[in-house]
Amino acid sequence: MPTRLLSYILKWLLLSSLVAVGAGSASALFLVSLDWVTDYREAHGWLIALLPVGGFVVEWLYLRVGQSVVGGTNLVIDTIHGSDAQHPARIPFRMFPLVLIGTLVTHLLGGSAGREGTALQLGGSLADQLTRPFRLSPTNRRLILMAGISAGFGSVFGTPLAGAVFGLEVLVVGRLTYQAIFPVFIAALGADYVTRWWGVGHTHYAITTVPPITPLLAGCALLAGAIFGGCALLFTRTTHAIAHLASRYIAYPPLRPVVGGVVVAGAVWALGTTRYIGLGIPVIVESFGQPLPAYDFIIKLLLTTVTLGMGFKGGEVTPLFFIGATLGNALAYWLALPTGLLAGMGFVAVFAGAANTPLACMVLALELFGTPCGPYAALACVTAYLCSGHRGIYGSQLVDKHKA
C-alpha cells in the first residue's frame, strides 16, 4: 500500500473518530434531554402557554449573541460549498449551545419540530473546531464538515449507513461525489456507536406485512410516491412562505416566534390534544399498526411549518417522518398496500422529497424496517424525489441538473 494512501487512512481514522466521539456524545446528550423535556411537558400542559415567551427569549438570544450562527444548517452546508473562499472563518462554537438550548425550549414548550437540523449543527460545529488545531486545508475542512453532518444524522436516528449516504448526498441536488466517502462512513458508524455506548437507544418501527411485489402494487407505490413528493413540496413551500411573510410583516425577529407561538399554542388549546406537537413519535409508532384520522398529516404539517417558519429552533425531519407516516396510513384506504408498509414508505419518502436525498432515504428504510420493504421504499423515495421540486428544506443545497 503506498504511503500516501496509508497516511490518508490513518489521518481520517483519527479525525473521523474525534468527530464521532464529539457528535455521538452530543447526540446522546441531546436525545436524553429531548426525552426529558418531552416527558416534562406532557406532565405539565400549562407550559405550552409559555411557547410565545420561550420563542421570544431564544430569538432575542440569537439576535444578541447568535447572529454569526443564525444560518443554522444552511450555514454548515454553505461553509462546505464555499469553504475555500467566502467562508474562511471557523463555524463559531456558540452554534452548539445555542441550537441545543433553542431546540430544547421549542420542545419543552410545545412547538412542533424535529431534531436532525440540530444534530447536523451540533456535529458540524464540533467538527469545524478541529479545522484550526489540525491546520486542515480547505478540501480537508470540507471533508470534516461532511463527516460532522453524517455523524450527527447517523447518531441521532441510529442509522449510520443512511447518515453516511446523507452526508454525501445532501450538498447538491442530483449529484453525489465520493471524496468524503471514507470520512463520512467512519464518522457516522463511530458516532452511532458512541451514542449507543452512552446507553441511549432509538425507537423501533416494525412493518409486519410486505406482499411480494407485482406490477399493480408497484403502480400503487409509484402513485404513493408521487403523493409523498407533492406533500414534501407543500411542506417546503409553506415553510418558505411563512418565513417570507414573517420577515416581511414582522420587522423585529424576536416577535416572529411570539406570533408563531400564539398560533401553535392556540391550536393545541383548540384541538385539545398534544398529539401534533413535539417530535410526535407515539403517533409515528401508531401509524404503523392501526388506521389513523386522515387529517393527521395536514395538522402536523401546518403546526410544523408555523413553528419552523416563525423562527423556532429544531429540525424538520422527525415531523416529516410523522407527516409521511400518517399520510401513508391515510392512503391505505385507497391503495392496495398494507397500512404499515405505506406508513413506512411515507416515513422515508416525504423526507426524501423534502431533502432531495432519495438514496439516503432508501438506505434509511432498509436500516429501520429491514430489507423486505426495500423495493417499495425505493419506488416511493425515487418518485417523491422526482415530484418534490428543486428547492428543498435546505436552501443552501445546490442544484446539479433538472430532475426530469
Place this chain on the structure above:
Amino acid sequence: MPTRLLSYILKWLLLSSLVAVGAGSASALFLVSLDWVTDYREAHGWLIALLPVGGFVVEWLYLRVGQSVVGGTNLVIDTIHGSDAQHPARIPFRMFPLVLIGTLVTHLLGGSAGREGTALQLGGSLADQLTRPFRLSPTNRRLILMAGISAGFGSVFGTPLAGAVFGLEVLVVGRLTYQAIFPVFIAALGADYVTRWWGVGHTHYAITTVPPITPLLAGCALLAGAIFGGCALLFTRTTHAIAHLASRYIAYPPLRPVVGGVVVAGAVWALGTTRYIGLGIPVIVESFGQPLPAYDFIIKLLLTTVTLGMGFKGGEVTPLFFIGATLGNALAYWLALPTGLLAGMGFVAVFAGAANTPLACMVLALELFGTPCGPYAALACVTAYLCSGHRGIYGSQLVDKHKA
C-alpha cells in the same frame, strides 16, 4: 403536477418497462442455460479438454462477424459516455447472441468466468434497440442504456436495488449523478420481477452470526477491507497484464483463447477438481459455513484472469464473489470476526474494489444478507474501494477525482 413531469414519468415507465421485459427475460434464459451447461459439464468432464477449441471458435466468430461488438461491456459504457458525439450508431443487436453463446461456451467447456458482463451486454444491447423506434435524443439514449445495465445486473443477481445503484455508479469513479435515477430503478425492479416471473430463482446466502460492532471489530473490518481492495487490485492488474501479453505475443486473436484454454484445462487436470471453474457457486455457498483451504481464492483468481485475459467471454463478478468470499473465509483464521460474516464482506468488497462501486455493493450486501451485516459490509466496501487503485475491471470508466 406539471405536464412535463407527468409525461417524463409516463415515458420512462413505458421505456423502462420495455427494457425490463427484455432484460429480465434475457437474464432468465441466460440463467437457465447457464445451469444447464454447468450441470452438463459436471456430468461430462471430458468436455473440458475442448476448452481451447471452443475458445478458438468463439473468438473466430467475433473476428468474422463480431468486430463491432468486441468491446463488450466497455462498448456499452463508452456509448453512454459519448452517445452524443462519437458513438451515434446503435449498439448492434448481434452483441446479444454473440455474448450469450460465447459465455455459454466458456461455461460448458470449463472456463472460469462470471455472468454480469454478459447480463450488462444483454441488457444494454436490448435497450439500445429502442433508440431508433422511439427516436430517443442523445440524453435519453444515455438514460435507456443505463437502465439496460441496471436491468441486467438487477435481474441476473436478483438484487434490483443494487442493480439500480450500480447503473448510476459504474460510469464514473467517484461521482454518481441522478439524471437516470427513475429509469434505472424502474428497469432494475421490473427486470428482477420478470426474471422471477419466468420461475427463475437465485442462490440464497446466509450470514448466521453478526456480533454487535465494537472499535476492535471495526478495526478488523477495515483491515479486511484493505486486503479485499488489494485483492481487487491484484485481480484487475493481472487481467490487464495477461490481456496485454496475449495481444503482444499472439497476433491472431482466435489463438489467444486456445493458449488460455490449454492453461485452464491443464490446471483442472493437474488439480484434479472442477472446484475452481465455471461460476463456482457451490464453493461460495460453502465459504459462508465452514473453513476452506486458504489458497482457494488465489487459484480462482489465476484461472479467472487467464480465462478472461485470454479472451473468453463472460463476466468478472461471480468469480470476484468467489475470490472475495474464500479470501474472507481464509481471513477468519487471523481476524476476530465470524467466518460467514467475513465471507459475506469479501463477497461484496472485492467486487466493490474491482468495479469501483462501493455504494452498490453495500446495498448488495443488505439485499443478499440482510441488514445486520450492514456496518461491516460498508466498512469493507469503502476501504476496498479506497485501496483498489483507479483502474478497475471496466476500462471505460472515467475517473472524477483521486480517491484519497
